[in-house]
Amino acid sequence: MKLTRSVLATSVMAMTMGAGAAQADKLTLYCSAQEEWCQVMARSFEEATGIDVDMTRKSSGETFAQIRAEASNPKGDVWWGGTGDPHLQAAEEGLTEEYLSPMREQLHDWAISQAESAGNRTIGIYSGALGYGYNTDLLAANNLPEPKCWADLLKPEFKGHVQMANPNSSGTAYTTLASMVQIFGEDEGFGFMKGLHANINQYTKSGSAPIKAAGRGESTVGIVFMHDAVAQAVAGFPITVVAPCEGTGYEIGSMSIIKGARNMDEAKAFYDWALSAEAQNLALQVNAFQVPSNKGAQTSDKAPDMSTIKLIDYDFVKYGSSDERKRLLQKWDEDVSTLPQ
Numbered sequence: 001m002k003l004t005r006s007v008l009a010t011s012v013m014a015m016t017m018g019a020g021a022a023q024a025d026k027l028t029l030y031c032s033a034q035e036e037w038c039q040v041m042a043r044s045f046e047e048a049t050g051i052d053v054d055m056t057r058k059s060s061g062e063t064f065a066q067i068r069a070e071a072s073n074p075k076g077d078v079w080w081g082g083t084g085d086p087h088l089q090a091a092e093e094g095l096t097e098e099y100l101s102p103m104r105e106q107l108h109d110w111a112i113s114q115a116e117s118a119g120n121r122t123i124g125i126y127s128g129a130l131g132y133g134y135n136t137d138l139l140a141a142n143n144l145p146e147p148k149c150w151a152d153l154l155k156p157e158f159k160g161h162v163q164m165a166n167p168n169s170s171g172t173a174y175t176t177l178a179s180m181v182q183i184f185g186e187d188e189g190f191g192f193m194k195g196l197h198a199n200i201n202q203y204t205k206s207g208s209a210p211i212k213a214a215g216r217g218e219s220t221v222g223i224v225f226m227h228d229a230v231a232q233a234v235a236g237f238p239i240t241v242v243a244p245c246e247g248t249g250y251e252i253g254s255m256s257i258i259k260g261a262r263n264m265d266e267a268k269a270f271y272d273w274a275l276s277a278e279a280q281n282l283a284l285q286v287n288a289f290q291v292p293s294n295k296g297a298q299t300s301d302k303a304p305d306m307s308t309i310k311l312i313d314y315d316f317v318k319y320g321s322s323d324e325r326k327r328l329l330q331k332w333d334e335d336v337s338t339l340p341q
Contacts, residue, residue, distance in 0.1 A: 027266040028075060029055045030063050032082025032171070033253070034208060034228075036286040041080065044282055045273055051266050059206050060086045060171030067095050067258055077261040078270050083171030083207075084114055084124065085178070087254035088320030091121035096256040099268060103275035103294075111293035114252045117317050122256040125274065126283070126290035129250045129309045130175055133211050133229030133239045138220040149245040150183070153221060154195040161220035162199045163210035166337075168329055171251070172207025176223055177328055178319040179249030182312050193336045200341065215239055225251060226304040227289035234287055234302055247310040253290060 027045075031038035035057050042055040058066065060082030067076060067090060079087070079096070090096045098120045104112060111124030134147060144157055153162055165173035181189035201219055204210055210222030211229045215237035222229065229241040255274060257267045273279050277296035283289075289303040318324055 025051050025266070026263050027051050027053045027270055028077045028263065029053050029270070030066070030076045030079045030258075031055055031057045032060045032063050032079070033057075034231075034286065034288060037283060037288045038081070040282050040286055041274065041279070044279065045270055048273060049269060051269065053270075059165075059169050061167075061169040061174065062205070064090055068093065071095055071259070074258050074260040074262065076258045077263045077267040079256045079258060080270075080274060081125070081253055081255070083175050084122070084252040084254040084316060085174055085320040085325065086171055087122040087256050088114075088118050088316060089322045089325055090256060091118035092320075092322050095259050096121040097259050097261065097264075097267075099257050099271060101268075101272050101275055103272050106277070106295055107275065107293045108295055110252060114254060114316065117320070122254045123271075123275070124252040124293045125255050125280070126253040126288075126292050127250060127306070128225040128227045128253065128290045129243065129304055129306060129311060130172075130179055130224075130248045131226040131229065131241065131243050131304075131309075132221055132223045133214060133226075133232060133241050134221045135214045135217060135219070136238045136240050138214075138217060142220065144220065146240075147221065148242060150180070150192065150248075151246070153199060153223075154192065155199075158199045158221065160199065160201045162196065162223065163202050163204065163213055163219040163221065164196075164200060164223035165207045165210060166203040166205065167332055169205045170207040172225055173203075173223075174325065174329070175225075175249050175251055177332055179312065179314070181328065182249065182314065182319075183246055190331065190335060193332065194339060197336050197339050198341060203337075211239065225290075226309075230289045230302055230304060231287045234289075241304070243304070243309045245310070247312050249314045250306075250311055252316065 038057045042053040064086035114124035167173035167177045208228045211224040213219040214222040215232040233239040261267045277294045280292040280297035
């Protein structure tokens, strides 16, 4: 805890010296992780520093759109959580601030690589593999075969039984789209998305919503990051978690300081604190089963073991670029979402 307190003391001292009275002791936080995790991060930072936090929770795609819309008059200070691709896109568009935290030396290499690929305008805070979960009770009740691969979700008997988020609003779903293109190639990848579309019962706004629906018995299969499916299973819902046999993509959940933040010193104080092992250990309090970026942070024994999952060499630079994201989303909008179901 000593290093964390030292970092915070330095950051808060700079804040006190450099910020005007109207700006001091406030932070506007945009959060794209699960609601409970967002809340515990906001409240714990308040307790650690005395800085009041105004937190808004939205999906990654929604937050990215909001930051872009507010670019000429920024209202947020820090964007914490959510898939890394939109953070990389925000960095590319100059919507986030370059910052080198003194906490970097404590982080895994993949977190630093995320930062370096974005000119240090974002940084990795956790990682997690893409997959899906299914409700074992509904699977049995509908006499459906146990799905083990992505291709299994295209079987005609799964029509109306699969749910995923809309890639325009959800970072999880955009990662799904980009992963299919990388696993199967673009033509076959979009062929997969078209076949999947025929079996989708609903496109949700939030990336974690499909597995929550499966937990409640409203859908049989939910395409999500595997840690979100684990959370439902740990909560007692009849969910089985699947790492698809063909291989799968993954996310590097990220954090960025918003360009032109009104409370810049407080933003840096939060950034440093959020990279500490103590702050990242808060995930365990809310059953968030991602792999943390701080080497000293604890990973739950229930978290998916990334070493046993067939992960693709996800191209974060290409699929985290604004042009590629716009191109893929436009193609999905025109070629997939318009098809009948």
